[in-house]
Amino acid sequence: xxxxxxxxxxxxxxxxxxxxxxxxxxxxxxxxxxxxxxxxxxxxxxxxxxxxxxxxxxxxxxxxxxxxxxxxxxxxxxxxxxxxxxxxxxxxxxxxxxxxxxxxxxxxxxxxxxxxxxxxxxxxxxxxxxxxxxxxxxxxxxxxxxxxxxxxxxxxxxxxxxxxxxxxxxxxxxxxxxxxxxxxxxxxxxxxxxxxxxxxxxxxxxxxxxxxxxxxxxxxxxxxxxxxxxxxxxxxxxxxxxxxxxxxxxxxxxxxxxxxxxxxxxxxxxxxxxxxxxxxxxxxxxxxxxxxxxxxxxxxxxxxxxxxxxxxxxxxxxxxxxxxxxxxxxxxxxxxxxxxxxxxxxxxxxxxxxxxxxxxxxxxxxxxxxxxxxxxxxxxxxxxxxxxxxxxxxxxxxxxxxxxxxxxxxxxxxxxxxxxxxxxxxxxxxxxxxxxxxxxxxxxxxxx
Amino acid sequence: xxxxxxxxxxxxxxxxxxxxxxxxxxxxxxxxxxxxxxxxxxxxxxxxxxxxxxxxxxxxxxxxxxxxxxxxxxxxxxxxxxxxxxxxxxxxxxxxxxxxxxxxxxxxxxxxxxxxxxxxxxxxxxxxxxxxxxxxxxxxxxxxxxxxxxxxxxxxxxxxxxxxxxxxxxxxxxxxxxxxxxxxxxxxxxxxxxxxxxxxxxxxxxxxxxxxxxxxxxxxxxxxxxxxxxxxxxxxxxxxxxxxxxxxxxxxxxxxxxxxxxxxxxxxxxxxxxxxxxxxxxxxxxxxxxxxxxxxxxxxxxxxxxxxxxxxxxxxxxxxxxxxxxxxxxxxxxxxxxxxxxxxxxxxxxxxxxxxxxxxxxxxxxxxxxxxxxxxxxxxxxxxxxxxxxxxxxxxxxxxxxxxxxxxxxxxxxxxxxxxxxxxxxxxxxxxxxxxxxxxxxxxxxxxxxxxxxxxxxxxxxxxxxxxxxx
Numbered sequence: 001x002x003x004x005x006x007x008x009x010x011x012x013x014x015x016x017x018x019x020x021x022x023x024x025x026x027x028x029x030x031x032x033x034x035x036x037x038x039x040x041x042x043x044x045x046x047x048x049x050x051x052x053x054x055x056x057x058x059x060x061x062x063x064x065x066x067x068x069x070x071x072x073x074x075x076x077x078x079x080x081x082x083x084x085x086x087x088x089x090x091x092x093x094x095x096x097x098x099x100x101x102x103x104x105x106x107x108x109x110x111x112x113x114x115x116x117x118x119x120x121x122x123x124x125x126x127x128x129x130x131x132x133x134x135x136x137x138x139x140x141x142x143x144x145x146x147x148x149x150x151x152x153x154x155x156x157x158x159x160x161x162x163x164x165x166x167x168x169x170x171x172x173x174x175x176x177x178x179x180x181x182x183x184x185x186x187x188x189x190x191x192x193x194x195x196x197x198x199x200x201x202x203x204x205x206x207x208x209x210x211x212x213x214x215x216x217x218x219x220x221x222x223x224x225x226x227x228x229x230x231x232x233x234x235x236x237x238x239x240x241x242x243x244x245x246x247x248x249x250x251x252x253x254x255x256x257x258x259x260x261x262x263x264x265x266x267x268x269x270x271x272x273x274x275x276x277x278x279x280x281x282x283x284x285x286x287x288x289x290x291x292x293x294x295x296x297x298x299x300x301x302x303x304x305x306x307x308x309x310x311x312x313x314x315x316x317x318x319x320x321x322x323x324x325x326x327x328x329x330x331x332x333x334x335x336x337x338x339x340x341x342x343x344x345x346x347x348x349x350x351x352x353x354x355x356x357x358x359x360x361x362x363x364x365x366x367x368x369x370x371x372x373x374x375x376x377x378x379x380x381x382x383x384x385x386x387x388x389x390x391x392x393x394x395x396x397x398x399x400x401x402x403x404x405x406x407x408x409x410x411x412x413x414x415x416x417x418x419x420x421x422x423x424x425x426x427x428x429x430x431x432x433x434x435x436x437x438x439x440x441x442x443x444x445x446x447x448x
Numbered sequence: 449x450x451x452x453x454x455x456x457x458x459x460x461x462x463x464x465x466x467x468x469x470x471x472x473x474x475x476x477x478x479x480x481x482x483x484x485x486x487x488x489x490x491x492x493x494x495x496x497x498x499x500x501x502x503x504x505x506x507x508x509x510x511x512x513x514x515x516x517x518x519x520x521x522x523x524x525x526x527x528x529x530x531x532x533x534x535x536x537x538x539x540x541x542x543x544x545x546x547x548x549x550x551x552x553x554x555x556x557x558x559x560x561x562x563x564x565x566x567x568x569x570x571x572x573x574x575x576x577x578x579x580x581x582x583x584x585x586x587x588x589x590x591x592x593x594x595x596x597x598x599x600x601x602x603x604x605x606x607x608x609x610x611x612x613x614x615x616x617x618x619x620x621x622x623x624x625x626x627x628x629x630x631x632x633x634x635x636x637x638x639x640x641x642x643x644x645x646x647x648x649x650x651x652x653x654x655x656x657x658x659x660x661x662x663x664x665x666x667x668x669x670x671x672x673x674x675x676x677x678x679x680x681x682x683x684x685x686x687x688x689x690x691x692x693x694x695x696x697x698x699x700x701x702x703x704x705x706x707x708x709x710x711x712x713x714x715x716x717x718x719x720x721x722x723x724x725x726x727x728x729x730x731x732x733x734x735x736x737x738x739x740x741x742x743x744x745x746x747x748x749x750x751x752x753x754x755x756x757x758x759x760x761x762x763x764x765x766x767x768x769x770x771x772x773x774x775x776x777x778x779x780x781x782x783x784x785x786x787x788x789x790x791x792x793x794x795x796x797x798x799x800x801x802x803x804x805x806x807x808x809x810x811x812x813x814x815x816x817x818x819x820x821x822x823x824x825x826x827x828x829x830x831x832x833x834x835x836x837x838x839x840x841x842x843x844x845x846x847x848x849x850x851x852x853x854x855x856x857x858x859x860x861x862x863x864x865x866x867x868x869x870x871x872x873x874x875x876x877x878x879x880x881x882x883x884x885x886x887x888x889x890x891x892x893x894x895x896x897x898x899x900x901x902x903x904x905x906x907x908x909x910x911x912x913x914x915x916x917x918x919x
Contacts, residue, residue, distance in 0.1 A: 052520040053537045075524040076506035097496030195838045235685040375834040376842030378864040382642045389842030389866040408916020446684035446916040
């Protein structure tokens with residue numbers, strides 16, 4: 001267990017809440033204390049626009065009495081407020097209904113070695129504000145240097161340091177520190193009424209791994225200008241290539257469908273289908289909390305369960321739902337260490353990469369669409385149906401021919417998973433929920 | 449001032465001292481925002497009250513504006529040192545050496561209280577709220593044997609806001625907020641569909657007796673799920689679209705509202721920035737944003753900068769009339785304040801936001817509008833939308849119907865509609881006389897900040913729009 005500079009007093013606070021909960025009559029209680037330090041600077045057209053710096057703490061806890069659960073949270077950490085919330089929670093629990101599945105997990109004897117996860121970068125906490133501001137200004141300056149760029153949404157540099165402490169009446173006590181930093185820029189190109197826009201963000205736990213301003217600017221420029229002079233296309237059914245960011249949202253939707261909470265609640269089309277073949281052999285999906293330095297890594301989940309690696313899909317076959325203790329008990333499955341707040345959350349949840357380069361995948365496509373961006377909602381976990389606004393690049397005879405805008409794509413997640421024809425080698429973990437470039441058999445693209 | 453004095457122990461003298469500290473590097477404007485919020489929630493599922501929660505949010509944010517730059521610091525520690533440190537952080541944005549002397553504080557009084565409550569929710573017992581949850585749950589569950597799953601969530605909060613600034617403004621608000629939402633899953637021969645409904649606003653518990661009953665909310669969720677069991681794939685391609693009155697206001701929120709927020713226009717990233725006073729849509733189209741509608745979810749007595757808001761005309765018969773302003777944009781653009789500076793909470797800088805946005809009633813008969821369509825879709829319920837500054841926007845239908853020969857026929861499954869705003873606004877062919885508001889449950893996100901809003905519209909016909917179905 002590592003202790004940040006604020007570690008000891010936060011541990012004391014979490015333990016005292018557990019003690020006072022027990023003293024008020026709770027059968028079980030679990031308290032989480034978080035302490036965050038945030039810095040963010042937004043620059044636009046060469047000037048600072050916003051500069052925010054702050055620290056804040058929060059406490060949340062749940063009590064279980066007679067198998068009835070009550071939650072509470074507060075940013076007011078004055079003693080009398082906390083004492084009142086603990087008392088209220090214990091008496092409020094009595095108004096709930098008994099639930100045999102409620103309760104804390106059993107204390108595990110396993111422990112994850114926190115330093116080996118490389119969650120904290122001392123360099124991030126030591127960065128001078130002036131340097132952070134310079135990085136944002138530099139990124140935007142390089143991007144605006146490209147003549148094709150006509151306006152800027154601005155560039156931002158953000159750092160976060162967070163200490164998380166968890167104490168439970170089951171004897172668990174743990175804490176870890178983590179850092180995040182990001183550099184981003186958003187751009188517009190084209191005339192007032194014909195403008196296109198996009199952005200790029202580099203994000204990492206370690207400052208030294210962040211892409212430099214030149215790279216962030218160049219990627220944002222490329223992504224923006226490649227959309228200039230778009231065309232509409234006719235409504236048709238064609239193969240689609242998903243760029244990695246697009247695979248990311250597909251994986252995000254998949255996560256919401258394999259969450260054990262959605263499964264026991266029957267609000268997922270994948271409920272009751274463990275062991276079934278859902279995708280084709282190209283679909284291997286893993287949740288792995290133990291990858292050093294990755295954004296979704298953590299030593300234990302929000303119930304203190306040691307985190308691990310779980311294979312969710314193995315060559316198309318649905319092997320495991322991702323679970324917290326409660327949903328696991330409902331489904332008669334052990335928890336997978338995916339508890340997140342009151343629900344289930346991903347760790348590093350990703351589609352295992354293949355061997356194809358994006359270039360090879362485009363070359364293999366006779367006619368079709370490369371999906372570069374989507375906007376809107378249109379994801380239904382109960383049916384797996386997808387319907388979204390889309391932007392992309394049209395491909396003819398293996399080559400990109402023109403940008404496409406103002407179309408929608410529609411399909412079904414189950415059907416997409418069963419027709420993933422090629423999987424790229426370009427998985428980059430810029431997001432904790434992610435995937436490489438993929439090529440999908442056919443989807444309906446609605447246009448004119 | 450409840451948030452300052454009762455919960456943070458901030459006296460008048462200390463307020464003055466914080467503002468002076470905030471302006472110590474020569475900023476043009478400083479402001480203290482304090483917030484105290486009490487929340488409760490109740491969740492029912494699998495026939496039991498599964499969870500209840502109570503939470504407290506307390507914090508202070510200090511903002512300094514210097515030219516076009518904003519410095520912001522916040523803390524949830526009421527200690528004098530922490531608040532002073534937030535003020536020093538905000539102060540650091542300025543470097544002018546200018547000194548500002550503070551005027552005498554004067555209280556900003558809103559003309560009326562927009563939350564007339566008979567039974568304030570934060571004073572009601574948990575037992576009373578649980579009873580309401582159960583009524584909605586049972587009505588939904590018992591409505592049809594095909595309803596296999598019901599979830600009901602009740603949430604309420606009361607938010608005490610105090611604002612004081614270096615122009616001597618002092619304002620406060622105590623805002624109630626409540627909503628009851630019900631989700632139903634209907635199942636028939638392995639096919640499953642989801643239905644949703646809800647209600648609420650800045651209202652008291654009397655709402656459930658006088659305006660919308662929990663039973664009605666439960667039944668509506670069930671009805672939507674059952675309807676979708678019979679739904680066919682939505683068509684794909686360009687076709688006429690008729691927007692049902694009420695929920696379809698989300699189209700205006702996305703297609704027009706966001707791009708009339710002043711920050712995007714001051715920065716010239718919005719497609720509307722050079723169109724003030726110019727026609728952008730059909731002369732049938734008039735759009736307002738009105739934070740003063742009593743009891744509405746998006747309403748307030750003062751905005752989060754202390755400004756009493758006004759009903760704001762955005763589009764006047766197709767012509768851009770004004771933008772939604774916060775203090776910073778209003779000053780930089782030389783426009784009057786409209787009272788649309790909102791923030792999610794004390795950790796956030798206020799930005800121009802919508803409140804209750806709607807298309808004003810027109811003159812067409814809704815029946816007549818339907819009869820004018822040979823083949824198209826009727827968009828009835830929505831799960832949300834998104835817009836880009838370039839004017840490209842989407843919104844997703846969660847329930848609707850095919851229109852064939854002027855009549856509603858088969859229900860359709862979810863589909864996303866996409867368009868470019870200026871193009872679509874010109875294609876508005878008919879506007880009904882039946883202005884209705886959508887569910888009092890909506891939330892709008894911008895720059896990572898979520899605020900409560902509502903939308904409304906009458907029946908509207910769009911001559912042609914891209915519908916993203918599968919058939």
